[in-house]
Amino acid sequence: MSRTRTALLAAMALVAGATGTAFAVDPGGPGTAAVPCTVDYKIQNQWSTGFTAAVTLTNNSAAKSSWSLKWSYAGNQKVASGWNAKISQSGAEVTAANESYNAQLATGASVSFGFQGSYSGSNAIPATFTLDGVTCNVDDGGSGGPTDPPDPGGPANRVNNPYEGAKVYVNPQWSANAAAEPGGSRVSNQPTGVWLDRIAAIDGAGGKMGLRAHLDEALRQKGSGELVVQLVIYNLPGRDCSALASNGELKPDEIGRYKTEYIDPIKAILADPKYASLRIVTTVEIDSLPNLVTNTGSRPTAVPQCDVMKANGNYVKGVGYALNKLGDVPNVYNYVDAGHHGWIGWDDNFGPSASLFKEAANAEGATVNDVHGFITNTANYSALKEDNFSIGDTVAGKSVRESKWVDWNRYTDELSFAQAFRNHLVSIGFPSGIGMLIDTSRNGWGGTARPAGPGPQTSVDAYVDGGRYDRRIHLGNWCNQAGAGLGERPRANPAPGIDAYVWMKPPGESDGSSKAIDNNEGKGFDRMCDPTYTGNPRNNNNMSGALPDAPISGHWFSAQFRQLMQNAYPPLS
Numbered sequence: 001m002s003r004t005r006t007a008l009l010a011a012m013a014l015v016a017g018a019t020g021t022a023f024a025v026d027p028g029g030p031g032t033a034a035v036p037c038t039v040d041y042k043i044q045n046q047w048s049t050g051f052t053a054a055v056t057l058t059n060n061s062a063a064k065s066s067w068s069l070k071w072s073y074a075g076n077q078k079v080a081s082g083w084n085a086k087i088s089q090s091g092a093e094v095t096a097a098n099e100s101y102n103a104q105l106a107t108g109a110s111v112s113f114g115f116q117g118s119y120s121g122s123n124a125i126p127a128t129f130t131l132d133g134v135t136c137n138v139d140d141g142g143s144g145g146p147t148d149p150p151d152p153g154g155p156a157n158r159v160n161n162p163y164e165g166a167k168v169y170v171n172p173q174w175s176a177n178a179a180a181e182p183g184g185s186r187v188s189n190q191p192t193g194v195w196l197d198r199i200a201a202i203d204g205a206g207g208k209m210g211l212r213a214h215l216d217e218a219l220r221q222k223g224s225g226e227l228v229v230q231l232v233i234y235n236l237p238g239r240d241c242s243a244l245a246s247n248g249e250l251k252p253d254e255i256g257r258y259k260t261e262y263i264d265p266i267k268a269i270l271a272d273p274k275y276a277s278l279r280i281v282t283t284v285e286i287d288s289l290p291n292l293v294t295n296t297g298s299r300p301t302a303v304p305q306c307d308v309m310k311a312n313g314n315y316v317k318g319v320g321y322a323l324n325k326l327g328d329v330p331n332v333y334n335y336v337d338a339g340h341h342g343w344i345g346w347d348d349n350f351g352p353s354a355s356l357f358k359e360a361a362n363a364e365g366a367t368v369n370d371v372h373g374f375i376t377n378t379a380n381y382s383a384l385k386e387d388n389f390s391i392g393d394t395v396a397g398k399s400v401r402e403s404k405w406v407d408w409n410r411y412t413d414e415l416s417f418a419q420a421f422r423n424h425l426v427s428i429g430f431p432s433g434i435g436m437l438i439d440t441s442r443n444g445w446g447g448t449a450r451p452a453g454p455g456p457q458t459s460v461d462a463y464v465d466g467g468r469y470d471r472r473i474h475l476g477n478w479c480n481q482a483g484a485g486l487g488e489r490p491r492a493n494p495a496p497g498i499d500a501y502v503w504m505k506p507p508g509e510s511d512g513s514s515k516a517i518d519n520n521e522g523k524g525f526d527r528m529c530d531p532t533y534t535g536n537p538r539n540n541n542n543m544s545g546a547l548p549d550a551p552i553s554g555h556w557f558s559a560q561f562r563q564l565m566q567n568a569y570p571p572l573s
Helices: 172-179 211-222 255-270 289-294 304-312 314-327 347-361 414-427 460-467 558-566
Strands: 006-008 013-016 021-024 037-046 050-059 068-072 078-083 086-090 093-097 110-118 129-131 166-168 194-196 226-233 279-284 332-337 373-376 435-439 491-495 498-502
Touching (some): 037 129, 211 226, 211 255, 226 255, 279 314, 289 304, 314 347, 347 414, 414 498
Parallel strands (some): 226 279, 435 498
Antiparallel strands (some): 013 021, 068 129, 078 110, 491 498
């Protein structure tokens, strides 16, 4: 099937009709060309190793008696043969020059040509085109040279809730994996997060699309309405100091590489005026900052690697740098990861975590205004709402807080935690307009094991265990949990203070391998992903509850996806 993507690299370009014809519009007056040239680059057909493309060039400057259009590829694309232009390639740079019969290019005139090429990895649209050395799709401001597009005004121009009134990007690669499973077409059109979990993911690695390819596809999906793209920023130095399954590529002291090789290139792409019409939501560095609170010092859950990261300050510096740089892009909405209720819902974690988030939000040039909100339960399994018991219940003379499951936590579920945590964050200085996201991708806990009502009141443990939806062995279990199901489908404004329920973790992508597997992604083997593991202090020495035969984190896990559909709540029709 033909797949078409239109590239209009312009802050002020309009795409009209299904043909993708480009019109340059001068904000100073209708019908006056403000850019020297516009380029419409379409991939008409694409297969596993090749593609055909059509290019239309429009000249908005003085008439030309000859022309030469140039661009560079970010990937491994190679031009094989072309028509209606003399096309040559040197390294990544491609030059398309006129034929004798189409050399004349009057002001406002267009010329079209095409070619066939090959590629490997992603087939990203070129970022920049130049006509006779002048950059196309950039307003020259009448000064003879290009200028930066006008800043729409920074945070004040952002909408209060980016999800409201907007579609959300569907990753075509995740969608294809989901649709290939029996019954998967019931959810394959759902939006999920795009994980940038290593430097190579920016350009595309391991057969996965790169960032530009996703954003180009998002523009295609957007149409004339609003569209949110969800990105997970996830590559801190010394990443996930307490979980080997998701260890990253950067060493604890490589904060310089994080800045220059990871965040800076991401910002450069997101700041491209081509993508200014998208609402880009970033989930900033999951499972990082809370580790500095709960897994350091003299606590029984302490991990030496987390003490290292607390001492060198690179989690705080990295998050601050990401918020500062990405927050400079007017259509980016930063949501900082805030763990989940089963991690920081206790009194000695709740306040200190909020204070640490504020410290990070003011580090490396960032301010709290660079934070649009927070996200909870990312890639986790905590139930959205426990209906069969509440934190104030008393059974057999004991409060629910005294049960083994709740274990003196202040919260029983993610919704109550997220709303309370939002209020606390505002009280310590975050903007009053912040909103919360809750990842509901795997917290449905439906199926035959879902309780229909409260447990017996013979004891507080029987009452809680008999009625809880979350069927994990322990709240500290986090890897490929047996019995889990898809949760609430993504939607905006589901509850007060909550911007959206999201599937930030793509269902069916593994949390980690159930046994050691060699890989080039820097991901280790964590016993919490081994179904035979008997636990550690972080899960009170319980069984891991993990599924067997899992691949490394981020790789497709068919058995898990089928389980998630089977146990979905609300159920799938």
